[in-house]
Amino acid sequence: MTDPVLSVQGISKSFGAVCASDGISLDLRQGEIHAIIGPNGAGKSTLIAQICGGLRPDAGRIDFLGRDITGLSVPARARLGLARTFQISALAMEDTALQNAMLGALMPRGGRLGFFRPVLRNAALRDTAMQALERVGLADQAALRTAELSHGQRRQLEIAVALTLRPRAFVMDEPMAGMGAEGSRQMTAFLEGLREEAPILLVEHDMDAVFALADRITVLVYGRCIATGTVAEIRASREVREAYLGEDA
Amino acid sequence: MSREGWINAALYAGLLAVPLWAWLADEPFTITLATRVAILALAGVGLNIALGLGGLVSLGHAAFFGIGGYEMGILASHAQSYSPLMETPFLIEGTKSMPIIWLVAVLASGLAALVIGALSLRTSGVYFIMITLAFGQMFYFFAISWPAYGGEDGLSIYVRNGFPGLNTLDPIQFFAICFVLLSAALWLSARLAASEFGLALGAARQAPRRAETVGLSPYRLRLLAFVISGAITGLAGALFADLNRFVSPTMFSWQLSGELIVFIILGGVGRLFGPVAGAALFITLEHFLGGLSEFWHIYLGLLLLLVVLFARGGIIGLLAGRRVAHD
Numbered sequence: 001m002t003d004p005v006l007s008v009q010g011i012s013k014s015f016g017a018v019c020a021s022d023g024i025s026l027d028l029r030q031g032e033i034h035a036i037i038g039p040n041g042a043g044k045s046t047l048i049a050q051i052c053g054g055l056r057p058d059a060g061r062i063d064f065l066g067r068d069i070t071g072l073s074v075p076a077r078a079r080l081g082l083a084r085t086f087q088i089s090a091l092a093m094e095d096t097a098l099q100n101a102m103l104g105a106l107m108p109r110g111g112r113l114g115f116f117r118p119v120l121r122n123a124a125l126r127d128t129a130m131q132a133l134e135r136v137g138l139a140d141q142a143a144l145r146t147a148e149l150s151h152g153q154r155r156q157l158e159i160a161v162a163l164t165l166r167p168r169a170f171v172m173d174e175p176m177a178g179m180g181a182e183g184s185r186q187m188t189a190f191l192e193g194l195r196e197e198a199p200i201l202l203v204e205h206d207m208d209a210v211f212a213l214a215d216r217i218t219v220l221v222y223g224r225c226i227a228t229g230t231v232a233e234i235r236a237s238r239e240v241r242e243a244y245l246g247e248d249a
Numbered sequence: 250m251s252r253e254g255w256i257n258a259a260l261y262a263g264l265l266a267v268p269l270w271a272w273l274a275d276e277p278f279t280i281t282l283a284t285r286v287a288i289l290a291l292a293g294v295g296l297n298i299a300l301g302l303g304g305l306v307s308l309g310h311a312a313f314f315g316i317g318g319y320e321m322g323i324l325a326s327h328a329q330s331y332s333p334l335m336e337t338p339f340l341i342e343g344t345k346s347m348p349i350i351w352l353v354a355v356l357a358s359g360l361a362a363l364v365i366g367a368l369s370l371r372t373s374g375v376y377f378i379m380i381t382l383a384f385g386q387m388f389y390f391f392a393i394s395w396p397a398y399g400g401e402d403g404l405s406i407y408v409r410n411g412f413p414g415l416n417t418l419d420p421i422q423f424f425a426i427c428f429v430l431l432s433a434a435l436w437l438s439a440r441l442a443a444s445e446f447g448l449a450l451g452a453a454r455q456a457p458r459r460a461e462t463v464g465l466s467p468y469r470l471r472l473l474a475f476v477i478s479g480a481i482t483g484l485a486g487a488l489f490a491d492l493n494r495f496v497s498p499t500m501f502s503w504q505l506s507g508e509l510i511v512f513i514i515l516g517g518v519g520r521l522f523g524p525v526a527g528a529a530l531f532i533t534l535e536h537f538l539g540g541l542s543e544f545w546h547i548y549l550g551l552l553l554l555l556v557v558l559f560a561r562g563g564i565i566g567l568l569a570g571r572r573v574a575h576d
Contacts, residue, residue: 052462053461073461073466074461074462075461075462075464075465075466076464078461078462078463078464079464083462084462086458086459086462090456090458090459090462091455091456091459092451092452092455092456092459093455093456094451094455095448095451095452095455099448099451100452102448103448103449103452103459103460103463103465104463106445106448106449106463106464106465107463107464107465113444113445113446113449114444114445114446115440115441115444115445115446116440116444117444117445118440118443118444119443119444119445119447119448120443122445125445161459161463164463165463165464
């Protein structure tokens with residue numbers, strides 16, 4: 001078996017008396033979608049923040065591409081190829097979809113920013129951004145300001161920005177959030193094909209999407225990892241049902 | 250050309266036409282007014298890079314304006330008294346040469362912006378406003394209590410500094426110098442706004458979390474914008490001191506920082522020609538209303554209120570409509 005792309009080893013994080021992460025370990029392997037599920041307040045957001053660099057764990061370490069990234073900043077991790085999408089779209093609303101999509105490609109590994117050349121006349125950058133927009137189905141909206149896009153289109157643009165980073169792994173925080181049934185279905189189909197490009201660590205509340213997509217699932221409850229396994233294993237686990245899935249699983 | 254482009258062109262042509270007319274009509278005072286507009290617009294163009302592009306509301310840009318002014322005053326006063334600034338470890342003499350004064354003004358205010366920015370940018374929002382204000386006030390009180398260069402009374406320079414091949418005491422020639430420098434700063438500002446750096450800085454302003462997750466460091470982007478911004482405002486300060494042939498601590502006053510912000514809000518935040526429109530309107534109002542009443546600021550206040558309530562894009566926004574992507 002090859003080394004995992006991303007590996008989280010026993011990270012813990014407390015806020016006062018609240019233990020948001022309690023010795024969590026998990027890994028993300030090449031070509032897989034690894035879903036993280038858990039009830040509200042289970043510590044999913046805290047876990048993502050530690051993986052992406054917004055929060056520093058109190059203990060434990062995080063390796064990415066065989067390298068210890070526990071001490072690296074958010075931008076440094078992004079430059080290594082760790083792409084994140086947000087639950088609530090974080091986009092430059094005054095700029096166009098195309099300009100937003102370019103953001104991921106601005107900082108190719110170790111690159112420098114240009115100061116004089118108009119960014120919209122940079123053909124390479126423009127192509128990269130257009131390709132990403134085409135892939136998520138936003139090519140026709142490229143010239144629209146992000147503020148004019150619908151909620152679902154902004155979710156798609158979130159993914160496009162992550163794509164232009166040409167990532168080695170994705171961390172997606174509820175990509176289906178607030179999308180209708182049809183939007184969720186399209187997003188599911190899109191993510192299905194994306195795993196070959198880079199593995200995805202997926203936090204999602206939409207269980208249909210999780211069960212359709214995930215190769216493995218990790219269940220978090222109260223900051224602890226109570227189970228990791230395939231979809232079938234997680235569905236069969238009594239502990240998981242009691243803790244989280246409830247009657248409808 | 251977009252509508253905003255036409256408006257900018259009209260403003261630019263107007264700022265050139267008025268002093269040319271005044272020159273032909275032999276109205277040197279009007280030329281001086283236009284020169285004031287050009288210099289204050291230059292200071293505003295500097296601030297607009299931090300405020301408009303970077304979203305950094307600095308209430309301390311008078312620090313850079315004053316550094317530019319005092320730098321010119323110090324160099325020129327040593328030149329006019331034929332006493333060197335320092336002799337050990339190496340000799341530094343004063344100078345009356347504008348290009349050297351400009352270069353030193355840009356470097357000195359840029360360096361000050363680097364230090365002030367590096368500390369202030371660790372905060373944001375109202376704390377950033379307060380800490381930049383505090384730095385500005387530090388310079389103000391330092392200038393007041395520095396007797397070597399005039400203290401509270403300021404410093405007079407008897408003859409305007411020179412520029413090779415020009416008679417800088419001729420109002421229209423001095424205006425031309427200021428106008429060319431303003432044009433250069435506008436050009437630089439437009440290039441920056443449309444560049445990769447401008448896109449990244451805009452992302453850091455609108456969605457800082459996004460900027461970080463695509464590998465950009467908002468802190469470094471803002472610091473760089475702050476340094477460029479401070480350097481341009483410092484250059485304007487050196488020209489302003491040259492226009493008046495006088496430097497005083499009021500160049501460091503927080504009221505001046507406030508006026509620079511007023512120019513930008515009147516003209517249009519983040520608009521290329523916003524500071525030009527704002528400074529022109531401000532000086533025009535000051536000239537005409539100031540002649541009617543000492544308390545003309547009350548009308549400025551009313552105008553500002555109207556702009557903030559009903560025309561958030563300032564004059565340029567009102568005339569040109571919403572900003573379009575620069576393609």
